[in-house]
Amino acid sequence: MGVDHPSGGNGRRPPSGLPGSDRAGHAAPGIRFAGIGDEAAADLAGQLDALRQLGWGAIELRNVDGVAVADLDDRAFAGLADRIAAAGLDVVCVDSRIANWSRPVTGRFEDDEAELRVLARRCAALGTRYVRVMSYPNAGLDEEEWGKRVLARMTLLVRQAEQHGLVLLHENCTGWAGARADRMLQLLDRAGGPALRLLFDIGNGVPYGYDARALLGDIIGHVAHVHVKDARTGPGGQVTYTLPGDGESGVRSCLRALLDHGYTGAWSIEPHTHLRPHQGHDTTDADGVAAFVRYGRHLERLVRQDIRPARTPLAGGGRHG
Template identity: 55%
Template sequence: MSDTGVTRVRLSGIGDEAAPGLDRQIEAVRRLGWDSVELRSVDGVPLADLSDAAFDRVVGGLADAGLGVSCVDSRIGNWARTVVSPFADDLTELDRLAERCDRLGTRCVRIMSYPNSGLPEADWEREVLSRIRRLAARAEDAGLVLVHENCAGWAATDPARMLRLLDAADSPALRLLFDVGNGIAYGYEAYDLLADIAPYVAHVHVKDGTGDTDAQFYSLPGDGNCRVADSLRLLFDRGYCGVVSIEPHINIRPHEGWSDPSGDYVDEFVAYGQRLEKLVSELGPAAGRA
């Protein structure tokens, strides 16, 4: 760490990696003493698809627990929606989430950049940039910030393409989400992206593990090959002071329809968060706990 001052970050976690139900998601982050949860699904239903009554219960439950929301994870441009999927689905989801983010008190929405589905490279690029430009403009009007994750899509693994997205959008409503562990499944070293994109990173996911594109074996942060400490150190040295959110992937991956049937995941989620706290403390910055 540089000696210019103490970097302050907030720790959070994607709640449905602890449990499907909101009560257990809340319990997991409260046991860690954290002040926010990252929302992707509740009871197996993506946030945008919850009924109004179910969403009202989410808002009320979080308020009663005194928890904020660090980010909501949309399906916009993700691995299940290719560049030829109906763009109207993404616009509808963004409009729905804009209303819900306002009630949740968050501005941050995770997106990706559309896997290809048979288009020539030039057409794929053209369509992705057009969609991202329109999404960013809509998000800016709604007071949201879209954070593009290095996961699936045209700009998933290439820092030059990530910067091209930002240039094309030309909007403060588009920034980057850096996931430390995504390189395992997609066949690249995530840390190698950071030197180019660090100034534009507005949200961080932490997972760790070993493996390759055929099989991944996830672990506690620091026990795998994803250079978690090196990545966080570089980000902190570049002045990052946003949210660092855990996505363990060890016992449950709701978006993939996979879970270990052996039992309760809240304890494992808490242990994962405690390991991240220790790692962050060793690097120097203080984890924010409002």
């Protein structure tokens, strides 16, 4: 089984969004809208309801009732997989804790290996090959030793992922390669192969202090999955998360660049308005689903009005707008 799946990693149904398609849930030909479910609600019922209201056919999984996918007991996981299938949803990615903000480079590598083994079985059941990872925050090491350990660990993880038919998606978030394109490219070169690609989160540049659009220009050919998030910096440097296109992350510019480059896959929303797990911020409740749906509708309008028109040829050869 190959590991490179440009439609977003799911093998249960053929890629949709053919040229000219305006079916609900498709941003553009070959690009699907999706969302990280626990950004809408902690419980699976709320997560599924949010995607149902949006009419989108794809979900990204991270936690259910506050429990990571890899930590669910077998019965709970079987129920989750059955309910997602019954809802007619594809799983485009599973967001793991491997090498993330909670696991410094000096921590137990066995925890990451164990999580990957569990997710290999569970991703097969869910029909996805994509697993989100990061690249280990530092813990008092000098830069050279930090990078050396990250590359050694990631090389082993990528080889294991390849054996399991998975693709690890490194996110531009916390970690050694989180905010620097040169390190991302080095990671791909030193630890990479068909089982390592990049996940580009549009909104991470604001809280981490870099220009997301500039970074995207350096890595765009390696991006296999996208998180749509937006933010702005307020008084005292406080970061506030906004509707897509209303902040300082360059959402429009990034989405246009991806579309122009021929990106195919998912544009998956991560609003961060109700849930920010790395900051212990969780106010998901009945309002979380409504906010998530509002965010998704706003993105649909933004894409329809600002992204697609200038790039959709008319029958006579002209362009909208």
